[in-house]
Amino acid sequence: MEQVYGEIASAYEVLFPALHRYEERVERFLSAVVTPGARVLDVGCGPGLHTRGLDASIDVVGTDLSEEMLALARAARPGGTWYRHSYHQPFPSEWGRFHVALAIGCLDFCDDLPRVLKHLADALEPGGTLLFTVLERRPGLDGHEVPTQRIQTAGPEVTLHLYSFEETARAVTEAGLLPRTYTHAPGWVQLTEQRTLWFGWWEVERR
Template sequence: MKHVLELPALYQFYQELGGFFGARVTAIRDYLELRPNARVIDIGCGPGYILRHLPATIDYVGLDIDEPSIAFARARFESRFFDADAARELGPADVVMMNGVMHHIGDDDLVATLGHVRNALKPGGVLFTLDGCYAPGQGRLEKWLLDNDRGLHVRRADEYRHLLEQAFPDVEMHVRNKLSRLPYTFAIGVAKAA
């Protein structure tokens, strides 16, 4: 299953079928204010479908290390998608999004990455994160989905918060269930740069 999800179109189909993509759209709507002309850098943009659900007035740039996803996004949307090596030239940003990214990165590398993200934000800029998380009372299917995620570092919400707080002075963490069709718990982080 994990190898099938490496194909951008099948990954997006799975995300929509399980309701995970809709959860991302809902979380962005509920917790992230996107002002007109805001510079938004989307780290881990995957096949780029989120662009269809963001205001047309923002200045969006999608980044990913997965070349097939970047090629897929470029072919279907625009040339605003780049590989991760271009990240240094794209700041400063009003918003950085990391949807479904933190659970792919080990603690030490994540703390370093978050420091780079903080430095890429304008003063008062916002990092928005969304990842699956472990929580007490999860059912077997939900735990199985988290245990079998392609990301090897699924955490509890308090662990995500702790890592965000190592780079950001102001962190909100929201835990949401019932955002997707399949049972799943999401940790939604909103971290503000000084």
């Protein structure tokens, strides 16, 4: 994934205007839960679109696999802290814990959702809130019927992982997270086929 996102980093905002495709769900979430002095973890941050506009009092830590994306995030919010890190690995304890976390449009490549959600839960303060998305598997919904999809990019082929509502709910519970809200809504557009892929949008809280 580093190669794929590194290659599209310079054109990412043109190809994927996040604030429009997500119908302002991320902004509404952040405005409701982020308070002055909060610590926010932005997982799979890309160029930092979701957190660059947060108040300067907010401590933003972002992670991505692409150094090109991280360079854009640093330029957009120099006061943030940006690391190359895979969500398949635990978040380092020296980063501390967070009041709020985002994992938007990045768990599409997650092959072990229970493990990754446990890493995210461990990074949160008790009572901390996470908004995450997964590609949701649903019978009868075009492009969403199978657990995995192989997608040809301009570079290497990648595998998308789709989880059913029941699988995600079980992974949330096993990670020690409490569901607060859920909706099934558009995610991103598969450009080669001009087909919208749908997310399960989950807002959860660490118990």
